[in-house]
Amino acid sequence: MLDHLRALAVFANVAEAGSFRAAAKQLGITASVVSHHVTALERHLDTPLIYRTTRKLSLTAEGRDLARSARAMLDAAEEGFGRIGHRGTNPVGSLKITAPAILQHARFVTRVSTFAKHYPKVDISLTFTDRRLNMVEEGFDLALRVGWLDDSSLMARKLADGQLVLCAAPDYLTANPGIEIPEDLGRLEMINLVGTTTTVELVSMSGGEGRSIPLRHRIRVDSGFTARRMAEEGCGLVVLPDFFVHKALEDGRLVEILPGWRAPDYAIYAVWPPNRGTHLLRTQFVDFVAGIARTGPEADRIWQADGDHCT
Secondary structure (H helix, E strand, C coil): CHHHHHHHHHHHHHHHHCCHHHHHHHHCCCHHHHHHHHHHHHHHHCCCCEEECCCCEEECHHHHHHHHHHHHHHHHHHHHHHHHHCCCCCCCEEEEEEECHHHCCEHHHHHHHHHHHHCCCEEEEEEECCCCCCCCCCCCCEEEEEECCCCCCCEEEEEEEEEEEEEECHHHHHHCCCCCCHHHHHHCEEEEECCCCCEEEEEECCCCCEEEEECEEEEEECCHHHHHHHHHCCCCEEEEEHHHHHHHHHHCCCEECCCCEECCEEEEEEEECCCCCCCHHHHHHHHHHHHHHHCCCCHHHCCCECHHHHC
16 A cells, blocks of 8 residues: 555646646656556556546546545645644745735735745745636635635635725816716726626615616726726726725825715635645634734735835
8 A cells, every 4th residue: 555655646636637747747757757656556456547538638437536535645644744844833834825916016915925934934836816716726725815705615714804996087087077976977987807797886875775887898907907007097987996996096096986885895815625635834824814914003904005016
Protein backbone atom coordinates (compact mmCIF):
# COMPACT_ATOMS: atom_id res chain seq x y z
CA MET A 1 0.00 0.00 0.00
CA LEU A 2 2.74 2.46 0.90
CA ASP A 3 4.23 2.07 -2.58
CA HIS A 4 0.99 3.27 -4.14
CA LEU A 5 0.21 6.33 -1.98
CA ARG A 6 2.26 8.64 -4.21
CA ALA A 7 0.51 7.25 -7.27
CA LEU A 8 -2.85 7.90 -5.58
CA ALA A 9 -1.88 11.52 -4.91
CA VAL A 10 -0.83 11.97 -8.54
CA PHE A 11 -4.03 10.33 -9.78
CA ALA A 12 -6.17 12.65 -7.60
CA ASN A 13 -4.48 15.65 -9.20
CA VAL A 14 -5.05 14.25 -12.69
CA ALA A 15 -8.74 13.71 -11.91
CA GLU A 16 -9.14 17.32 -10.71
CA ALA A 17 -6.93 18.96 -13.34
CA GLY A 18 -8.47 17.07 -16.27
CA SER A 19 -5.19 16.24 -18.03
CA PHE A 20 -1.76 14.77 -17.43
CA ARG A 21 -0.10 17.98 -18.56
CA ALA A 22 -2.10 20.21 -16.20
CA ALA A 23 -1.52 17.83 -13.27
CA ALA A 24 2.20 17.72 -14.05
CA LYS A 25 2.36 21.52 -13.98
CA GLN A 26 0.61 21.66 -10.61
CA LEU A 27 2.87 18.98 -9.12
CA GLY A 28 6.10 20.24 -10.62
CA ILE A 29 6.90 16.98 -12.42
CA THR A 30 6.82 15.86 -16.05
CA ALA A 31 3.75 14.54 -17.84
CA SER A 32 5.57 11.25 -18.48
CA VAL A 33 6.07 10.77 -14.72
CA VAL A 34 2.36 11.46 -14.16
CA SER A 35 1.46 8.89 -16.84
CA HIS A 36 3.83 6.37 -15.23
CA HIS A 37 2.12 6.67 -11.85
CA VAL A 38 -1.38 6.36 -13.27
CA THR A 39 -0.41 3.37 -15.39
CA ALA A 40 1.23 1.69 -12.40
CA LEU A 41 -1.95 2.24 -10.38
CA GLU A 42 -4.09 0.71 -13.14
CA ARG A 43 -1.80 -2.32 -13.34
CA HIS A 44 -1.92 -2.79 -9.57
CA LEU A 45 -5.72 -2.63 -9.54
CA ASP A 46 -6.04 -4.52 -12.82
CA THR A 47 -8.69 -2.09 -14.04
CA PRO A 48 -8.72 1.04 -16.24
CA LEU A 49 -9.14 4.29 -14.34
CA ILE A 50 -8.97 6.75 -17.22
CA TYR A 51 -10.19 6.73 -20.82
CA ARG A 52 -7.54 8.39 -22.95
CA THR A 53 -8.13 9.93 -26.37
CA THR A 54 -6.08 12.38 -28.43
CA ARG A 55 -8.38 15.21 -27.41
CA LYS A 56 -9.59 14.59 -23.90
CA LEU A 57 -9.36 12.52 -20.76
CA SER A 58 -12.28 11.07 -18.82
CA LEU A 59 -12.58 8.85 -15.76
CA THR A 60 -14.10 5.40 -15.75
CA ALA A 61 -16.67 4.59 -13.07
CA GLU A 62 -13.91 2.93 -11.04
CA GLY A 63 -11.72 5.98 -11.63
CA ARG A 64 -14.37 8.31 -10.25
CA ASP A 65 -14.75 6.19 -7.11
CA LEU A 66 -11.00 6.05 -6.56
CA ALA A 67 -10.61 9.79 -7.20
CA ARG A 68 -13.07 10.53 -4.39
CA SER A 69 -11.17 8.26 -2.01
CA ALA A 70 -7.83 9.71 -3.06
CA ARG A 71 -9.08 13.26 -2.51
CA ALA A 72 -10.37 12.32 0.95
CA MET A 73 -6.94 10.88 1.73
CA LEU A 74 -5.19 14.09 0.65
CA ASP A 75 -7.66 16.27 2.56
CA ALA A 76 -7.02 14.25 5.72
CA ALA A 77 -3.27 14.59 5.26
CA GLU A 78 -3.61 18.34 4.61
CA GLU A 79 -5.64 18.77 7.78
CA GLY A 80 -3.06 16.85 9.80
CA PHE A 81 -0.17 18.91 8.45
CA GLY A 82 -2.19 22.06 9.04
CA ARG A 83 -2.80 21.22 12.69
CA ILE A 84 0.88 20.63 13.33
CA GLY A 85 1.86 23.75 11.38
CA HIS A 86 -0.50 25.89 13.43
CA ARG A 87 0.71 24.70 16.82
CA GLY A 88 3.63 27.09 16.69
CA THR A 89 3.67 30.84 16.38
CA ASN A 90 4.71 30.61 12.72
CA PRO A 91 2.23 28.53 10.70
CA VAL A 92 3.36 27.17 7.36
CA GLY A 93 1.54 26.37 4.15
CA SER A 94 0.15 28.03 1.05
CA LEU A 95 -3.04 29.88 0.11
CA LYS A 96 -4.30 30.47 -3.40
CA ILE A 97 -6.87 33.27 -3.30
CA THR A 98 -8.96 35.04 -5.94
CA ALA A 99 -10.83 38.32 -5.44
CA PRO A 100 -12.70 40.88 -7.57
CA ALA A 101 -10.46 43.40 -9.32
CA ILE A 102 -12.20 46.27 -7.53
CA LEU A 103 -10.55 45.11 -4.29
CA GLN A 104 -6.99 45.36 -5.57
CA HIS A 105 -6.60 49.01 -4.52
CA ALA A 106 -8.68 48.69 -1.36
CA ARG A 107 -7.34 48.50 2.16
CA PHE A 108 -8.03 44.79 1.97
CA VAL A 109 -4.64 44.48 0.26
CA THR A 110 -3.02 46.15 3.26
CA ARG A 111 -4.63 43.50 5.48
CA VAL A 112 -3.29 40.69 3.28
CA SER A 113 0.14 42.31 3.53
CA THR A 114 -0.15 42.43 7.32
CA PHE A 115 -1.07 38.73 7.39
CA ALA A 116 1.89 37.91 5.13
CA LYS A 117 4.28 39.81 7.41
CA HIS A 118 2.89 38.13 10.53
CA TYR A 119 3.32 34.67 9.00
CA PRO A 120 6.48 34.63 6.83
CA LYS A 121 6.28 30.86 6.26
CA VAL A 122 2.93 31.14 4.46
CA ASP A 123 3.02 31.40 0.67
CA ILE A 124 0.19 33.52 -0.77
CA SER A 125 -0.97 33.58 -4.39
CA LEU A 126 -3.49 36.39 -4.95
CA THR A 127 -5.39 36.73 -8.23
CA PHE A 128 -7.59 39.80 -8.87
CA THR A 129 -10.15 39.44 -11.63
CA ASP A 130 -13.77 40.41 -12.21
CA ARG A 131 -14.29 37.06 -13.96
CA ARG A 132 -15.80 34.44 -11.65
CA LEU A 133 -13.28 31.63 -11.75
CA ASN A 134 -14.11 27.97 -11.18
CA MET A 135 -12.44 27.45 -7.84
CA VAL A 136 -12.23 23.66 -8.05
CA GLU A 137 -10.94 23.47 -11.62
CA GLU A 138 -8.35 26.20 -11.07
CA GLY A 139 -7.26 25.04 -7.63
CA PHE A 140 -8.19 28.05 -5.50
CA ASP A 141 -8.40 27.63 -1.74
CA LEU A 142 -10.47 30.76 -1.19
CA ALA A 143 -12.39 33.40 -3.11
CA LEU A 144 -13.83 36.76 -2.10
CA ARG A 145 -17.16 37.62 -3.66
CA VAL A 146 -18.90 41.01 -3.69
CA GLY A 147 -22.67 40.94 -4.16
CA TRP A 148 -24.93 37.98 -3.55
CA LEU A 149 -24.18 34.28 -3.46
CA ASP A 150 -25.87 32.12 -6.06
CA ASP A 151 -23.88 28.89 -5.74
CA SER A 152 -25.13 26.83 -2.83
CA SER A 153 -22.40 24.22 -3.33
CA LEU A 154 -19.79 26.59 -1.88
CA MET A 155 -19.07 27.08 1.79
CA ALA A 156 -19.32 30.76 2.74
CA ARG A 157 -18.72 33.28 5.48
CA LYS A 158 -19.94 36.87 5.41
CA LEU A 159 -17.18 39.41 6.04
CA ALA A 160 -18.95 42.74 5.57
CA ASP A 161 -22.17 44.44 4.53
CA GLY A 162 -22.55 47.43 2.26
CA GLN A 163 -24.88 49.33 -0.02
CA LEU A 164 -24.93 49.86 -3.76
CA VAL A 165 -24.87 53.48 -4.94
CA LEU A 166 -26.51 54.90 -8.04
CA CYS A 167 -24.33 57.73 -9.36
CA ALA A 168 -23.12 59.66 -12.41
CA ALA A 169 -20.85 62.56 -13.35
CA PRO A 170 -22.13 66.10 -12.58
CA ASP A 171 -21.85 67.09 -16.25
CA TYR A 172 -23.95 64.09 -17.31
CA LEU A 173 -26.71 65.06 -14.89
CA THR A 174 -26.52 68.68 -15.99
CA ALA A 175 -27.08 67.52 -19.57
CA ASN A 176 -29.98 65.33 -18.39
CA PRO A 177 -31.79 67.44 -15.77
CA GLY A 178 -34.97 66.75 -13.86
CA ILE A 179 -34.16 63.36 -12.32
CA GLU A 180 -36.45 63.61 -9.32
CA ILE A 181 -38.28 60.28 -9.05
CA PRO A 182 -37.21 56.71 -9.92
CA GLU A 183 -39.26 56.68 -13.13
CA ASP A 184 -37.12 59.57 -14.45
CA LEU A 185 -34.17 57.18 -14.63
CA GLY A 186 -35.66 55.82 -17.85
CA ARG A 187 -34.28 58.92 -19.62
CA LEU A 188 -30.71 58.03 -18.66
CA GLU A 189 -28.35 55.34 -19.89
CA MET A 190 -26.56 52.85 -17.69
CA ILE A 191 -22.98 51.61 -18.02
CA ASN A 192 -23.61 47.92 -17.42
CA LEU A 193 -21.07 45.77 -15.61
CA VAL A 194 -21.23 42.32 -17.20
CA GLY A 195 -22.88 39.82 -14.88
CA THR A 196 -25.01 42.39 -13.06
CA THR A 197 -28.67 43.21 -13.59
CA THR A 198 -29.89 46.20 -15.60
CA THR A 199 -32.92 46.55 -13.33
CA VAL A 200 -32.34 48.57 -10.18
CA GLU A 201 -34.44 48.10 -7.06
CA LEU A 202 -34.96 51.29 -5.07
CA VAL A 203 -36.66 51.83 -1.71
CA SER A 204 -37.84 55.22 -0.46
CA MET A 205 -35.87 56.46 2.55
CA SER A 206 -38.99 58.14 3.92
CA GLY A 207 -41.85 55.69 3.46
CA GLY A 208 -40.26 52.34 2.57
CA GLU A 209 -42.03 52.36 -0.81
CA GLY A 210 -40.27 50.24 -3.43
CA ARG A 211 -39.62 50.71 -7.16
CA SER A 212 -38.17 48.32 -9.73
CA ILE A 213 -36.73 50.36 -12.61
CA PRO A 214 -35.29 48.81 -15.81
CA LEU A 215 -32.38 50.88 -17.13
CA ARG A 216 -31.34 51.38 -20.75
CA HIS A 217 -27.77 50.62 -21.68
CA ARG A 218 -25.58 50.58 -24.77
CA ILE A 219 -22.22 50.18 -23.01
CA ARG A 220 -21.25 46.90 -21.34
CA VAL A 221 -17.88 46.40 -19.64
CA ASP A 222 -16.31 43.56 -17.68
CA SER A 223 -14.34 45.75 -15.27
CA GLY A 224 -15.59 47.78 -12.32
CA PHE A 225 -12.69 50.20 -12.81
CA THR A 226 -13.75 50.79 -16.41
CA ALA A 227 -17.40 51.27 -15.45
CA ARG A 228 -16.54 53.85 -12.82
CA ARG A 229 -14.08 55.66 -15.08
CA MET A 230 -16.58 55.86 -17.96
CA ALA A 231 -19.18 57.21 -15.55
CA GLU A 232 -16.71 59.88 -14.44
CA GLU A 233 -16.22 60.76 -18.11
CA GLY A 234 -19.96 61.35 -18.49
CA CYS A 235 -20.96 58.23 -20.44
CA GLY A 236 -23.87 57.29 -18.20
CA LEU A 237 -24.85 56.22 -14.71
CA VAL A 238 -23.46 53.28 -12.75
CA VAL A 239 -24.60 51.13 -9.84
CA LEU A 240 -21.51 50.20 -7.82
CA PRO A 241 -20.57 49.29 -4.21
CA ASP A 242 -20.25 52.20 -1.80
CA PHE A 243 -16.61 51.46 -0.91
CA PHE A 244 -15.68 51.64 -4.59
CA VAL A 245 -17.20 55.06 -5.32
CA HIS A 246 -16.89 56.89 -2.01
CA LYS A 247 -13.67 58.73 -3.00
CA ALA A 248 -15.13 59.79 -6.37
CA LEU A 249 -18.21 61.08 -4.53
CA GLU A 250 -16.09 62.96 -2.00
CA ASP A 251 -14.01 64.53 -4.79
CA GLY A 252 -17.07 65.48 -6.83
CA ARG A 253 -16.17 63.29 -9.80
CA LEU A 254 -19.46 61.48 -9.26
CA VAL A 255 -22.76 62.57 -7.73
CA GLU A 256 -25.30 60.29 -6.08
CA ILE A 257 -28.59 60.11 -7.98
CA LEU A 258 -31.87 60.17 -6.05
CA PRO A 259 -30.30 60.28 -2.57
CA GLY A 260 -33.78 59.96 -1.07
CA TRP A 261 -34.00 56.43 -2.45
CA ARG A 262 -31.91 53.50 -1.19
CA ALA A 263 -30.30 51.05 -3.60
CA PRO A 264 -29.99 47.37 -2.60
CA ASP A 265 -27.62 46.13 0.07
CA TYR A 266 -24.82 43.71 -0.78
CA ALA A 267 -22.30 41.68 1.16
CA ILE A 268 -18.66 40.64 0.86
CA TYR A 269 -18.18 36.91 1.37
CA ALA A 270 -15.30 34.52 1.72
CA VAL A 271 -16.19 31.29 -0.13
CA TRP A 272 -14.41 27.99 -0.63
CA PRO A 273 -15.13 24.53 -2.07
CA PRO A 274 -16.64 22.05 0.39
CA ASN A 275 -14.24 19.30 -0.69
CA ARG A 276 -11.05 21.11 0.26
CA GLY A 277 -10.77 19.67 3.76
CA THR A 278 -10.69 21.75 6.91
CA HIS A 279 -7.63 23.72 5.74
CA LEU A 280 -6.86 25.46 9.01
CA LEU A 281 -4.60 28.00 7.33
CA ARG A 282 -7.50 29.26 5.24
CA THR A 283 -9.65 29.47 8.35
CA GLN A 284 -6.96 31.48 10.12
CA PHE A 285 -6.72 33.88 7.18
CA VAL A 286 -10.49 34.42 7.09
CA ASP A 287 -10.56 34.90 10.87
CA PHE A 288 -7.77 37.47 10.56
CA VAL A 289 -9.59 39.51 7.93
CA ALA A 290 -12.98 39.18 9.62
CA GLY A 291 -11.49 40.16 12.99
CA ILE A 292 -10.04 43.35 11.58
CA ALA A 293 -13.33 44.11 9.85
CA ARG A 294 -15.12 43.93 13.19
CA THR A 295 -12.75 45.96 15.33
CA GLY A 296 -10.56 49.04 15.31
CA PRO A 297 -11.07 52.65 14.25
CA GLU A 298 -11.24 51.71 10.55
CA ALA A 299 -13.61 48.78 11.03
CA ASP A 300 -16.19 50.13 8.58
CA ARG A 301 -13.60 51.28 6.03
CA ILE A 302 -11.52 48.14 5.52
CA TRP A 303 -12.86 47.64 2.01
CA GLN A 304 -12.52 51.26 0.91
CA ALA A 305 -9.85 52.64 -1.34
CA ASP A 306 -6.35 53.37 -0.07
CA GLY A 307 -5.77 57.06 -0.78
CA ASP A 308 -5.30 58.04 -4.41
CA HIS A 309 -4.61 54.53 -5.65
CA CYS A 310 -8.25 54.11 -6.57
CA THR A 311 -8.51 57.24 -8.72
